[in-house]
Amino acid sequence: MITVVGTGTGAPLPPDAGAALAGAGLVVGARRHLAAAALPDSAARIVLGPLAPALDAIERYLEKAGRQDGAPDPGRVVVLASGDPGFFGIVRALAERFGAGRLDVHPGVSSVAAAFARAGLTWDDAVVVSAHGRDLRTAVNVCRAHPKVAVLTGPGSGPAELGAALAGSGGRVLVVAAALGAGAGERVERVTPAEAAARDWGPAVNVVLCLDESRVLSPVRTVAGPAPGPSRWALGEGEFTHRDSMITKFEVRALALARLGPRLGDQVWDIGAGSGSVAVECARFGAAVTAVEKTGDGVERVRANAAAHGVDVTVVHGAAPTVLSDLPDPDAVFIGGGGRELPAMVTACARRARRSVVVALAALDRVPAVREALVAAGLDCDGVLLQSSRLAPLPGDVTRLAATNPVFLLWGVRPPAHAATSGDVPGAVSRDVRSDVHGDVRSDVRSDEGVAQ
CATH class of the missing domain: 3.40.50.150 (Vaccinia Virus protein VP39)
Structure with missing residues (x-):
């Protein structure tokens, strides 16, 4: 069994992480999560950088444990992740490699939920798009078309780049949420796209909300996400x-x-x-x-x-x-x-x-x-x-x-062999494996939704 613990938007681990960690034989996580956790002395540790080697190490550990018939339980695998690890997070990669049935997931609060909470808005009617490790144009197009969008950012696809691309789009405001859950260090700022483009925001940004404030309050919804497509087209x-x-x-x-x-996109x-x-x-x-x-x-x-x-x-x-x-x-x-x-x-x-x-x-x-x-x-x-x-x-x-x-x-x-894609459709998976300047995991996961910055 692999236990995945989401720490929410802050660094401290949730209470239910204690029991899982106490019986852990292998703990995988970002450096700051490992430092903050009370780990058993006997537990092996993997500091997440590129994701593929970590997954290989988990697989070798599980295979070795399976071969030790009659031996004492070597301890479970615990993966520490920030935010909600099932939302643009490391759960996808773990489930693809080991199967969803072998995962025990304890989610935290996602950065998207936290950012909308700070803005005092519901988000059942929001479109969420990841620009981390993906072409920014998809996020930009979604922001141009919809009144309430959350953009998960990344190096080269942050508030400045998003703001520059949206500078000509009237009626939009950006809510930049950085260091969510960090107490006094947390920053949530409302800026115009032009103001966002003119600043250096640093690496602590979690998510950017792009809002048409005249349309952010929608009626009660039955289906979450973007509004349903038109019931008819080719209008008279x-x-x-x-x-x-x-x-x-x-x-x-x-x-x-x-x-x-x-x-969409x-x-x-x-x-x-x-x-x-x-x-x-x-x-x-x-x-x-x-x-x-x-x-x-x-x-x-x-x-x-x-x-x-x-x-x-x-x-x-x-x-x-x-x-x-x-x-x-x-x-x-x-x-x-x-x-x-x-x-x-x-x-x-x-x-x-x-x-x-x-x-x-x-x-x-x-x-x-x-x-x-x-x-x-x-x-x-x-x-x-x-x-x-x-x-x-x-x-x-x-x-x-x-x-x-x-x-x-x-x-x-354009023929398929030469066609350019429109970037990831929001919610789609990017298979690239990347590391940021801090050495944390960068695959199909945002740092604040999979493993922390």
């Missing part, structure tokens, strides 16, 4: 403000959304956004969305439609491809306008898209150039001509079919 044109029917029709939008695949561009109907629908699926629109009245319509549907859409006033160089790389791109500049826009977007580019166009003459641009960028290209007829009333309580304008929809998908 009447549910958006638009000019002279200049809007992507719902039949086209339905297939475009299927090919874009917007999801993604960045999606809507180029030539017009009314922003595609941008809004992608945001409703949880993606961070940037809408590019060259007309001033179009920009206001996109903002109005985003507000009406309760989603965040970053709107850029300008013409593509000129304004694209300042935008974060997208996972997927929708292009709904462009005129003569369309091939250049497709080329610029296809070079940077990590997953797919979808183009809607009415002009037959532009189809070959768009297809060539997608293929030249290394994407696998496909497409359809959509021709639909909608039910329409006629006098006498009868119905006719009213044809809509035909629209070409082309899409390019």
